[in-house]
Amino acid sequence: MRGKPDLAAKSKATIADVARAAGVSTATAGRVLGGYGYTSEEKKEQVLKAAQELGYRPNALARGLITGQTRTLGVVAGDIQNPFYASVLRGISNVAEANGFGLLITNSDEAQAKEVHSVELLAQKQVDGLIVTPSDTRKARHLHNLKGMGMPLVLIDRAVAGLMVDRVATDNIAAAEQAVRYLIAAGHRRIGIVAELVDETNGGLDAFLARAIAGDPIESELLYPSWQRLLGYIRAHRIEGLPVDPRLVQRAGSYSALAAQAAVPRLLTMPDPLTALFTTDGTMSEGVMRALTELKMSIPQDLSLICFDDIDWMSFHRPGITVVAQPRLAMGEAAARMLLERIRGEDYPPRTVLMPAEMIERGSVAQLDQPKAVPEHRRSGLKR
Amino acid sequence: MRGKPDLAAKSKATIADVARAAGVSTATAGRVLGGYGYTSEEKKEQVLKAAQELGYRPNALARGLITGQTRTLGVVAGDIQNPFYASVLRGISNVAEANGFGLLITNSDEAQAKEVHSVELLAQKQVDGLIVTPSDTRKARHLHNLKGMGMPLVLIDRAVAGLMVDRVATDNIAAAEQAVRYLIAAGHRRIGIVAELVDETNGGLDAFLARAIAGDPIESELLYPSWQRLLGYIRAHRIEGLPVDPRLVQRAGSYSALAAQAAVPRLLTMPDPLTALFTTDGTMSEGVMRALTELKMSIPQDLSLICFDDIDWMSFHRPGITVVAQPRLAMGEAAARMLLERIRGEDYPPRTVLMPAEMIERGSVAQLDQPKAVPEHRRSGLKR
DNA sequence: CTGAAAGCGCTTACAG
DNA sequence: CTGAAAGCGCTTACAG
Numbered sequence: 001m002r003g004k005p006d007l008a009a010k011s012k013a014t015i016a017d018v019a020r021a022a023g024v025s026t027a028t029a030g031r032v033l034g035g036y037g038y039t040s041e042e043k044k045e046q047v048l049k050a051a052q053e054l055g056y057r058p059n060a061l062a063r064g065l066i067t068g069q070t071r072t073l074g075v076v077a078g079d080i081q082n083p084f085y086a087s088v089l090r091g092i093s094n095v096a097e098a099n100g101f102g103l104l105i106t107n108s109d110e111a112q113a114k115e116v117h118s119v120e121l122l123a124q125k126q127v128d129g130l131i132v133t134p135s136d137t138r139k140a141r142h143l144h145n146l147k148g149m150g151m152p153l154v155l156i157d158r159a160v161a162g163l164m165v166d167r168v169a170t171d172n173i174a175a176a177e178q179a180v181r182y183l184i185a186a187g188h189r190r191i192g193i194v195a196e197l198v199d200e201t202n203g204g205l206d207a208f209l210a211r212a213i214a215g216d217p218i219e220s221e222l223l224y225p226s227w228q229r230l231l232g233y234i235r236a237h238r239i240e241g242l243p244v245d246p247r248l249v250q251r252a253g254s255y256s257a258l259a260a261q262a263a264v265p266r267l268l269t270m271p272d273p274l275t276a277l278f279t280t281d282g283t284m285s286e287g288v289m290r291a292l293t294e295l296k297m298s299i300p301q302d303l304s305l306i307c308f309d310d311i312d313w314m315s316f317h318r319p320g321i322t323v324v325a326q327p328r329l330a331m332g333e334a335a336a337r338m339l340l341e342r343i344r345g346e347d348y349p350p351r352t353v354l355m356p357a358e359m360i361e362r363g364s365v366a367q368l369d370q371p372k373a374v375p376e377h378r379r380s381g382l383k384r
Numbered sequence: 385m386r387g388k389p390d391l392a393a394k395s396k397a398t399i400a401d402v403a404r405a406a407g408v409s410t411a412t413a414g415r416v417l418g419g420y421g422y423t424s425e426e427k428k429e430q431v432l433k434a435a436q437e438l439g440y441r442p443n444a445l446a447r448g449l450i451t452g453q454t455r456t457l458g459v460v461a462g463d464i465q466n467p468f469y470a471s472v473l474r475g476i477s478n479v480a481e482a483n484g485f486g487l488l489i490t491n492s493d494e495a496q497a498k499e500v501h502s503v504e505l506l507a508q509k510q511v512d513g514l515i516v517t518p519s520d521t522r523k524a525r526h527l528h529n530l531k532g533m534g535m536p537l538v539l540i541d542r543a544v545a546g547l548m549v550d551r552v553a554t555d556n557i558a559a560a561e562q563a564v565r566y567l568i569a570a571g572h573r574r575i576g577i578v579a580e581l582v583d584e585t586n587g588g589l590d591a592f593l594a595r596a597i598a599g600d601p602i603e604s605e606l607l608y609p610s611w612q613r614l615l616g617y618i619r620a621h622r623i624e625g626l627p628v629d630p631r632l633v634q635r636a637g638s639y640s641a642l643a644a645q646a647a648v649p650r651l652l653t654m655p656d657p658l659t660a661l662f663t664t665d666g667t668m669s670e671g672v673m674r675a676l677t678e679l680k681m682s683i684p685q686d687l688s689l690i691c692f693d694d695i696d697w698m699s700f701h702r703p704g705i706t707v708v709a710q711p712r713l714a715m716g717e718a719a720a721r722m723l724l725e726r727i728r729g730e731d732y733p734p735r736t737v738l739m740p741a742e743m744i745e746r747g748s749v750a751q752l753d754q755p756k757a758v759p760e761h762r763r764s765g766l767k768r
Numbered sequence: 769c770t771g772a773a774a775g776c777g778c779t780t781a782c783a784g
Numbered sequence: 785c786t787g788a789a790a791g792c793g794c795t796t797a798c799a800g
Contacts, residue, residue, distance in 0.1 A: 014793055025771045030795060037796090038769060055529075060508045061454070062793035065445045066776045072488075072509070080464070081474040081713075090465040093491055102509055104456075105489050107477055124444045125456070125486055145439075289700045312467075313697025316673045329465075398777055409787045414779060421780090422785060446777035450792045770800085777792105784786085 013054035021050035033058060064126060072102040073339060074122030076132040078110045083311050084282055084328055085133070088156060091332020092131060099340055101128070110135045110255060116142045123151065129339040133157045137222050138201060152342035154335045159352075161222050166338045168353040170326040172225050175357035176232025177239070179306045179324045180278055182359065184240045187368030188276040188304060190248065192267045193233050194260050194288050195280040196226040197251040205251055209234070213244050229280040229308060248274060252284060260287025268295070275368060276304035282311045289317075300366035310360060320362025327355050397438035405434035417442060448510060456486040457723060458506030460516040462494045467695050468666055468712060469517070472540060475716020476515060483724055485512075494519045494639060500526045507535065513723040517541045521606050522585060536726035538719045543736075545606050550722045552737040554710045556609050559741035560616025561623070563690045563708045564662055566743065568624045571752030572660040572688060574632065576651045577617050578644050578672050579664040580610040581635040589635055593618070597628050613664040613692060632658060636668060644671025652679070659752060660688035666695045673701075684750035694744060704746025711739050 019029035024043050031037040032047040033056065039047075050056075064070040073096050077085040089105065096103050104127055106118035115135050119142050122130060129152035134140055140160045147153055147165060155167040183191050202208040208227070212218060212234045220228055230249065237244045250267050252259035260283065267274060279285040285307040297303050299319060307314060310325035334353055341348075403413035408427050415421040416431040417440065423431075434440075448454040457480050461469040473489065480487050488511055490502035499519050503526050506514060513536035518524055524544045531537055531549060539551040567575050586592040592611070596602060596618045604612055614633065621628045634651050636643035644667065651658060663669040669691040681687050683703060691698060694709035718737055725732075 015795095016793075026793090027771055027773095027795085028769085030793095031770090034795070040769060043770080057504075058508055059449070059510060059793055061445050061449045061510050062776085063795075064776095065443070065449060065778085065793085066795045068776080070445065070509075079474070080477060081470045083467070083470075086465045086467075086470040089489075090463070090491070093464060093489070097490070102488050102505055103490070104486050105473075105477070106481070106487070107474070120441075121486055124442055125454075126443060126445050286696065286700070293700060293702060311696070312670070313695075313700050316670070316677060316697050317700060318677060318702065399779095400777075410777090411779085411787055411789095412785085414777095415786090418779070424785060427786080443777055446792085447779075448792095449777085449794085450779045452792080771798105772800105773798090774796085776794085776796105779792085780790085782787105782789090784788105 013056040017054055018047060018051045018056050021054060022046040069128055070126045071100055072104055072125070072127045073336065074104045074127035074130045076106050076108050076115055076118045076122070076130070078133050078135070079107050080105060082282070084309060087328035088332035091329040092336040095333050095336035095340065108135050112136050112139070119143070119146065128343045129153065131156060131335050131339055134160045137161060137224060152339055154339045156331060156335050157225060159221055164350040166342065166351050168331050168334045168338065168355065170331070170357050171354040172228035173220060173232040173235065175324045176229040176280070176308065177236045178359055179308070180233045180236035181240060183276045183278065183304065183306060183365065184236060184242060186304070186365050189242060190245070190272060190274040192248045192250060192274040192277045193230060193280065194250045194252060194263050194277065194284050195230050196255050196284060197230065198254055199224050199227065202227060205249070206246070209244070209246050209249060226280045233278060252287070255283060257283050257287035257290065260284040261291040264288055264291035274303070276365070279307045282309045285309070285311065299364050304366045305364040315362065319364055321364045322362045323360050324357040325360050326357050331355055397440040401438055402431060402434045402440050405438060406430040418447070453512055454510045455484055456488055456509070456511045457720065458488045458511035458514045460490050460492050460499055460502045460506070460514070462517050463491050464489060468693060471712035472716035475713040476720040479717050479720035479724070492519050496520045496523070503527070503530065512727045513537065515540060515719050515723055518544050521545060521608060536723055538723045540715060540719050541609060543605055548734040550726065550735050552715050552718045552722065552739065554715070554741050555738040556612035557604060557616040557619065559708045560613035560662070560664070560692065561620045562743055563692070564617045564620035565624060567660045567662065567688065567690060567749065568620060568626060570688070570749050573626065574656060574658040576632045576634060576658040576661045577614060577664065578634045578636060578647050578661065578668050579614050580639050580668060581614065582638055583608050583611065586611060589633070590630070593628070593630050593633060610664050617662060636671070639667060641667050641671035641674065644668040645675045648672055648675035658687070660749070663691045666693045669693070669695065683748050688750045689748040699746065703748055705748045706746045707744050708741040709744050710741050715739055
């Protein structure tokens with residue numbers, strides 16, 4: 001092929017090419033271009049000039065192969081399109097970028113098989129560390145392996161049984177408790193909850209409710225977020241001396257707005273109707289909102305509402321939806337910072353960072369002027 | 385360090401290790417592990433067994449260095465947190481994953497300097513191809529360079545002057561025209577528009593309006609999306625024989641919800657008030673919605689509204705917002721597919737894929753029972 | 769400070 | 785079908 005020899009050369013200038021053009025060894029050229037070791041000012045200038053002319057661009061593959069570091073972080077998110085993950089990813093990206101790291105991103109769709117596949121892909125690409133939102137809090141051999149091989153690892157949102165690594169999450173129990181106590185303080189006594197609750201390892205919803213209502217100790221660390229938020233809901237009732245009616249606990253059973261939407265009619269057809277509703281995440285909130293809109297329920301006249309996580313539409317909605325907002329961006333940033341520390345070799349014991357959610361009051365909660373005190377006959381429910 | 389010699393070995397088994405354990409050459413081990421060349425069943429089994437036992441994991445860096453391919457796509461998005469980009473990225477991710485490609489993602493925040501930096505990072509990491517949403521449609525030397533060096537490149541949403549590469553975008557002019565004609569058909573005569581319109585290279589808004597209203601030919605290909613959508617707005621007026629009142633065209637001047645919000649009062653304080661409003665993207669819509677909520681304007685009683693791009697809240701809002709929805713996911717998928725074709729070496733002339741937006745009717749447009757015909761004294765405006 | 773040489777973990781002609 | 789050898793583009797001891 002004739003013509004454009006310059007361009008062709010330009011597209012593939014290596015350190016050897018630069019060294020030759022500058023009249024130095026590849027070692028010297030490498031030292032100035034790579035910014036390591038010492039070089040005389042004179043040679044440095046020659047090399048820089050030659051590099052400029054040849055349009056030299058370092059090959060990160062070669063560098064990574066030899067240094068064992070790629071300056072790339074891997075992330076396994078549930079679904080990049082979901083606002084929760086989108087924000088978390090932006091937080092990770094901010095920190096990565098500030099430190100000169102690239103970001104290799106995959107979606108697991110909360111499916112273990114895809115997660116395993118993603119992790120394998122990222123490991124082969126030699127990422128320096130991994131941030132994952134584990135799809136299963138019990139089985140995660142791939143993550144244990146990774147850790148065993150010394151791969152820096154940070155978990156977001158969920159923990160994994162027996163996996164001692166850094167983790168950042170929202171303090172789900174406290175956040176849910178705060179929201180539900182807020183409703184109770186506003187005079188609500190019949191408060192529904194719509195939660196994903198897909199995992200069955202807790203012995204089923206009924207058994208879990210029985211234990212939680214009885215105040216039995218529950219190992220909450222390994223609970224999926226929706227169970228933790230349910231626990232906060234129950235704890236708020238206990239603290240306020242209000243009985244928990246299991247029929248008010250609606251399980252969507254899958255992580256989809258449709259499932260949440262389907263759960264709403266089940267709540268509204270009860271004899272002693274609820275006056276308030278608590279949803280445990282953005283997707284559940286979406287489904288609930290669709291259901292309420294369809295049923296032409298007015299908020300907060302017909303029903304008060306507090307949602308977990310602040311999705312953008314919640315502030316445009318009329319009335320604005322009162323929420324407990326997770327610090328999504330900050331969670332991503334914290335996770336990335338912790339990962340970078342591990343990559344640098346800092347050697348703390350595994351840290352769990354539980355970040356507080358922020359309650360944002362808007363207009364979706366009605367102040368009831370019913371007696372604040374819980375009627376005697378209901379109080380008894382607590383003792384069962 | 386004593387102990388766990390197996391684990392240590394396991395974490396770094398190379399082809400040479402596997403070859404040794406299997407009693408074959410590295411070439412043979414490489415052939416079966418890499419899936420290239422021919423091997424006898426017998427040796428293949430030995431190698432596979434050894435690899436399994438050693439926990440061999442291929443090093444994509446070494447493979448990439450020698451093959452010149454990394455099976456990684458680079459993406460420069462505006463802001464991964466923005467629903468538009470989040471969806472586009474998911475589309476790209478779907479196609480990448482299905483083809484065994486990884487995804488290196490960066491944010492430009494629509495700033496040229498960050499974009500240049502991102503592109504450089506991705507190029508150093510030797511991505512096989514790049515998808516970018518260019519932040520500047522005029523100057524983009526980095527992209528021209530990239531193309532000159534043979535890097536496969538696909539543009540999303542915006543074009544770049546003189547850069548002949550594949551591109552996928554929404555057919556903005558047609559989509560906006562459709563929306564505005566819909567409003568006109570509903571009887572609206574005073575239709576406002578809130579658009580970003582940040583670029584000044586069109587000689588300023590007034591000059592642009594004058595040319596467009598006069599029907600002068602306009603090279604629309606290089607226009608930023610908000611200008612294209614404004615063009616659709618004007619074209620709809622022309623087609624329907626309605627004059628364009630420049631005061632109804634509100635320029636936010638920056639890509640922020642706040643700027644859009646500030647533009648709304650300027651529209652509502654006119655003597656001959658508007659009855660409908662058209663917003664040109666999700667961020668503008670957000671700002672406009674905040675303003676209308678604050679002003680306690682009822683939709684569609686006080687004002688009809690059509691928004692460009694279907695953001696999730698628009699379907700929860702009461703009433704639902706009528707929108708022209710961009711096929712965001714499909715755009716990402718199309719872009720990724722085109723890029724993969726280029727990476728495979730397919731050699732078409734540069735393709736521009738303009739995807740149609742879909743109009744979704746909800747409840748934000750009031751049917752006016754004013755005369756459908758445009759009054760005579762207004763028609764004259766067209767002839768100026 | 770500088771250069772010759774080895775090597776990171778693979779793949780690719782080239783013989784046999 | 786298989787192996788010895790070279791090489792991808794860098795960095796890293798090691799001499800000098």
